[in-house]
Amino acid sequence: MTQKKKNDSKSASSDRGLYCGVDVGASATKLTLIDAAKEIRAMVVRPSGVDYAATAKECLAQALSEAGNASKLARSVSTGYGRHNVKYADASLTEIHCHGIGCYHYIPHSISIVDIGGQDNKVIRLDDTGQRIDFKMNRKCAAGTGAFIEEIALRLGVKIDEMDPLARRTDHTVRLSSFCTVFAKTEILAHLRRGVDVAEIVRGAFMSVIQRVVEMDPLDTEVVLTGGVVAYNPIIAEIFSEKIGRRVEVPPHPQFTGALGAALIALQQSTNE
Amino acid sequence: MAEEKKTTIKKIRSAGPMRQLMADYFKELDEASKTGSPQIAWCTSVGPAELLRSFGFLVYFPENHGAMLGSSRMAPDLIPAANAIGYSPDICSYLTSDIGSYLRKNTPLTKAFGMETVPLPDVLVYNTNQCRDVKDWFSFYERELEVPCIGIDTMRQIGDITPEHISGLIGQHKALIPILEEISGQKFDIDRLRETVKSSYECTKGWKKVLRIAEKRPSPITFFDATIHMGPAVVLRGDDRAVQYYETLNAELEERVANGVGAVDDETYRFYWEGMPVWGKLREHAEFFAEKKSCVVASTYCNSWIFEDLEHEDPFEGMARAYTELFIVRSEGYKEKYLENMVRDYNISGIIYHDAKTCPNNSNNRYGLPLRFSKSSGVPHVVINGDLNDLRLYSEEQAKTQFEALVEQISEKAK
Incomplete structure (x- = not known):
């Protein structure tokens, strides 16, 4: 399943790149891309399957494609049981932390x-x-x-x-x-x-x-x-x-709150750097 | 990239002398078992070991064997043998793995110390201060090996310890004497008992010093180290070799403190472990916390072998008090106060409660204590589900996620 949100490339926020949160759960891998204005640019969900690393990679490729070819990835944070398998993640945090951040964003x-x-x-x-x-x-x-x-x-x-x-x-x-x-x-x-x-x-x-x-x-x-x-x-x-x-x-997109939280953390970490 | 990294655990040099001491202890037991002399008493972990030693018995502790079955990960393969003869998978997994070990004729003592079997007993002596399961455990061997089983029945859930509690326990200790005299053929000697109790008390002082040095920041020792180095305090209390061992270990730990060497590099967070260790996962847990710059500095478990009340002019009253003062025997109110002191003394950032499925008496999360204590103290906690020996009851991923989330929570709060 792919969901695309506010994919207007004219947003100046996207010039700074996109921030990825990937939640590799026991059943499904969920990925959210946001821009610097915290707008969701793409959401992808796939069954986690048996190869978490490959699934996470495929989710990212699909999401970047949905967000526009010019999109560049600024930072990624992984979460979920398979968080340590995500090769491209710059950091990983538990889904407990990321769900909190994702929910608080809305509520x-x-x-x-x-x-x-x-x-x-x-x-x-x-x-x-x-x-x-x-x-x-x-x-x-x-x-x-x-x-x-x-x-x-x-x-x-x-x-x-x-x-x-x-x-x-x-x-x-x-x-x-x-x-x-x-x-x-x-x-x-x-x-x-x-x-x-x-x-x-x-x-x-x-x-x-x-x-x-x-x-x-x-x-x-x-x-x-x-x-x-x-x-x-x-x-x-x-x-x-x-x-x-x-x-x-x-909250909106309840399956993606962990992934959204991870993406928001990626943005915050990038801002702090 | 978010790959899990392995952290090297810092070795404690004294582990060498400790292994030798444990090897000597088991060699003596093995020879006694084969030759019939000296006699051997099996004793529960906090049973009247001093009294037994005063009669000249070598003392063997099946709970120590239980821990070895857990740490060697033999337990999950042996427990089913005990289950099959009617010992439920829900009761103490020390008991079921030990009985399974007996039934399958397979013991970690073979690999560790070259022993064919556990040393055979002349008498089985329990104290139910740990749980009722120890009595049922020894009763199995009473029937199986046709060996007398005697012991002390301690009250549970005690708040303030009263003279009535103590007089009853003194009476129970003294009631063992004629039976032990008959089995050993030795007359009870109060002076030998005093000497043994004195040695046991010296061991307690040394062991307490080991645990209390972890109040230093950084701590030179972790809970996971301590679960190994408590061996002599468990099996050789009342024997001067245990006292000497803790002098060696304390010297090394003091050296670490003097040099600013922590057991965990860049120690940032300090945890308290409430409940039993997950014996088959000690190394993984030690590495996990070290990787998170976290040191588990204190525990109820390791402190359960500190018997300060042994220092008493009447050795019977000393034993009665020391073996009833224990955390495990006490009321919820006492336990909360105890945790409050530990959190203060060790400057604890968070508490890990291990809900060991088969060990209710060492699982102090089951009557609301963690929530009450977090609320009153402000110290966060997690409860992990697992077991001391039965790894079929433990979920590695779930436990690690909870540890990690607790570290995250504490670090967020610290920002």
């Missing part, structure tokens, strides 16, 4: 960022100045992550991109009690045997993800949801909001 006040990724969840709390207060990661288990959703989709014979519209077909939510993804699939078998609508089970799977997240933290400030799971299933934000009884924010 500049005290927030609790909930990032639901392919294989892990994070809760990152920022204060009013954007300074990180603390963070938590899920225990090493697929419960409550994108991997859980993928497993459930596989069991139900539903494509990933069909899950959001399916869940919207009903207001009923099947309760999936198990922490364990495999046992949750066994629970689903029981529901299917009883003739429960697949849409209700999908909604139940989304609720299970949310349940695992709210168990991680009191979430006592404004909640901001990010990550690929939310990007592809925006209904999760709606169900989340119902669950906690408060509005939940989703």
